[in-house]
Amino acid sequence: MQKWSPNECKCSITYTLSVVGGKWKWLILYKLFENGVQRYGELKRTIPLITHKMLSQQLKELESENLIYRNEYHQVPPKVEYSLTEKGATLIPILQLMSSWGEINKPYEV
Numbered sequence: 001m002q003k004w005s006p007n008e009c010k011c012s013i014t015y016t017l018s019v020v021g022g023k024w025k026w027l028i029l030y031k032l033f034e035n036g037v038q039r040y041g042e043l044k045r046t047i048p049l050i051t052h053k054m055l056s057q058q059l060k061e062l063e064s065e066n067l068i069y070r071n072e073y074h075q076v077p078p079k080v081e082y083s084l085t086e087k088g089a090t091l092i093p094i095l096q097l098m099s100s101w102g103e104i105n106k107p108y109e110v
Contacts, residue, residue, distance in 0.1 A: 027047060028062060029062070030095045032088070033084060038082055039081055068085060068088055069083050
């Protein structure tokens, strides 16, 4: 996703969308909230439709915005765990509202 320039981010909504916009970031944040600390493979299994490349890219972007924490263990085989930061956890009430809205408004299955 192309980022907005700083001049375009003067609006708070535009800024928020520049940080967490896109198809996958909200879902990644919600899965980390729902399941707690997760390794890359565990996270990938909870979001089966995301590609490895896209998951890796989205995790890097969320980390650069200080919404998730990446903890790398120096061992063989390598181990990396992801979790929400305090800043990332502040988005959880919004995610819960989005989930409730979706439950109420999604079309009934036939």
